Amino acid sequence: MRRVKGIAGRKKRYVAVTAEFSEDGQLQPRAITWDDGRRFEIDEVRACRRAASLKTGGDGLRYTVRIGRNVTHLFFEDPRWFVEEKVRE
Amino acid sequence: MEPCIPAYAPVASLPGAREGDRAIAHVDMNAFYASVEQHLHPELRGVAMAVAGDPKNRHGIILAKSREAKACGVSTGEAIWEARQKCPDLVVVPPNYPLYLRYSKLSRKLYYRYTSQVEPFGLDECWLDLTGSLAFLGDDPETIARDISERVKDELGLTVSVGLSWNKVFAKLGSDVDEGDGVRVVTRENYRAWVWPRPAGDLLYVGPATKRKLATMGILTIGALARAKDELIRERFGVVGGWLQSFARGEDASPVKELRPGTWDVEREVKGVGNGLTAPHDLVGEREVKALVYLLSESVAQRLREGHWRARTVSVGVRDKNLKGYSRQVALPLPTCLTSRVAGAAWALLRASEPLDELHPIRALHVRATNLVDAREPFQDDLFGANERERALERLEAAQDALRARFGNQCVRRLSELSDEQMAPLDIKRDNIIHPVGYFGG
Numbered sequence: 001m002r003r004v005k006g007i008a009g010r011k012k013r014y015v016a017v018t019a020e021f022s023e024d025g026q027l028q029p030r031a032i033t034w035d036d037g038r039r040f041e042i043d044e045v046r047a048c049r050r051a052a053s054l055k056t057g058g059d060g061l062r063y064t065v066r067i068g069r070n071v072t073h074l075f076f077e078d079p080r081w082f083v084e085e086k087v088r089e
Numbered sequence: 090m091e092p093c094i095p096a097y098a099p100v101a102s103l104p105g106a107r108e109g110d111r112a113i114a115h116v117d118m119n120a121f122y123a124s125v126e127q128h129l130h131p132e133l134r135g136v137a138m139a140v141a142g143d144p145k146n147r148h149g150i151i152l153a154k155s156r157e158a159k160a161c162g163v164s165t166g167e168a169i170w171e172a173r174q175k176c177p178d179l180v181v182v183p184p185n186y187p188l189y190l191r192y193s194k195l196s197r198k199l200y201y202r203y204t205s206q207v208e209p210f211g212l213d214e215c216w217l218d219l220t221g222s223l224a225f226l227g228d229d230p231e232t233i234a235r236d237i238s239e240r241v242k243d244e245l246g247l248t249v250s251v252g253l254s255w256n257k258v259f260a261k262l263g264s265d266v267d268e269g270d271g272v273r274v275v276t277r278e279n280y281r282a283w284v285w286p287r288p289a290g291d292l293l294y295v296g297p298a299t300k301r302k303l304a305t306m307g308i309l310t311i312g313a314l315a316r317a318k319d320e321l322i323r324e325r326f327g328v329v330g331g332w333l334q335s336f337a338r339g340e341d342a343s344p345v346k347e348l349r350p351g352t353w354d355v356e357r358e359v360k361g362v363g364n365g366l367t368a369p370h371d372l373v374g375e376r377e378v379k380a381l382v383y384l385l386s387e388s389v390a391q392r393l394r395e396g397h398w399r400a401r402t403v404s405v406g407v408r409d410k411n412l413k414g415y416s417r418q419v420a421l422p423l424p425t426c427l428t429s430r431v432a433g434a435a436w437a438l439l440r441a442s443e444p445l446d447e448l449h450p451i452r453a454l455h456v457r458a459t460n461l462v463d464a465r466e467p468f469q470d471d472l473f474g475a476n477e478r479e480r481a482l483e484r485l486e487a488a489q490d491a492l493r494a495r496f497g498n499q500c501v502r503r504l505s506e507l508s509d510e511q512m513a514p515l516d517i518k519r520d521n522i523i524h525p526v527g528y529f530g531g
Binding site: 052056 | 128129130131242243244245246247
């Protein structure tokens, strides 16, 4: 696995998500709430497809989302959501 | 009227294919249970690990093992203590069947993107007939097989090995032999060189007994079986011998059956419904044995009712503490889906054939209902019998089923099922696993 400076690895972290069902039944995440209460609004959903998280284990619908300048993955494992949390060195 | 022939023809098939040859893939998930556990628990990756039953319930055998455990010599079916002798650091995790079922379903859903002809063979194996899909997928079968393999890895995080051939038997052989996540293509050009030198035991439906029998005739390889005289094989093995020879010669023309998702998930044309269990402790005496007979029959009859069947035959299988076993069966006077009738017949069979005393403890039991008829079809009722009573019992058991559907299988129980503390909490129906169907079944 590719090593990133300052990051020891990734771990699976379940998060609270505010999501919206559109008229045609599409599920769109709108915001992620971290366990310390911080809320991150999702600015853009760039892609959505089924995928496995090879870094942390688990799989589901993978949303590629942009939060500010950062692009990250948010997984819908049905019924839970998780992210690949960075573990600092 | 002229038959309607599709305007397209397969764009490409396997090398050396004859006209009318199919392109069949057999997709096999490698070390399925172990791979699912490793996928969900990254800390188990790269570790010698195995999925094994609970030794306390005497189910302590290895069900699946990781590549690392295999390298230590751990094999499926051996006891945990045997495996630990070979590999002291072996990490053992308990099985999680609902999870494996989920991944099995997800994988099949993925295969449906390639073809509607998907025939499951157990939880982790499927045949896919790609012939009709080649035109719209626009690729050769090997490229499609690689695509399937990559997608399973990408979407589910699991590895599969794919065998590709013009018949189901060689396709399965291809995926069985290739243990990595590769694609093995068996064509009319290479099968003599690749399939025929393999041991006869590798062939589908050649088990240890057939293998021994073949060996006594000097037939050790698949090629030798293919070249053997038809009469010789037929004389020794009967009709089955003919099938085995056609398998070995690549002449198997059985179709990949289309799965209708509305019917049962794995088994399409159900021949029988059965449940078996290795008891948590040896069963001694009538009371303990009866408890298990009723527990098993309860699940069997409930599954009969769910599938809208009635059974005409009930059979029981017994295994003693030395792992010796036999089975007995009885025809019922009337087809039934009632727990009391199935259990009554099974119990009567057991009492007739087993001493049920302390000198003859029972290790495992199996209850099976076969010779099924559709419960919605009319049948000849007993002209002088207590039909009203049967109908009343059916209504009673339907009411119990409705309660169980809402509150779980444990909510209504028979007293006889509760007499054994260790067995009482078991929910046999919930934990029921459907194993591969017979190749000739259905």
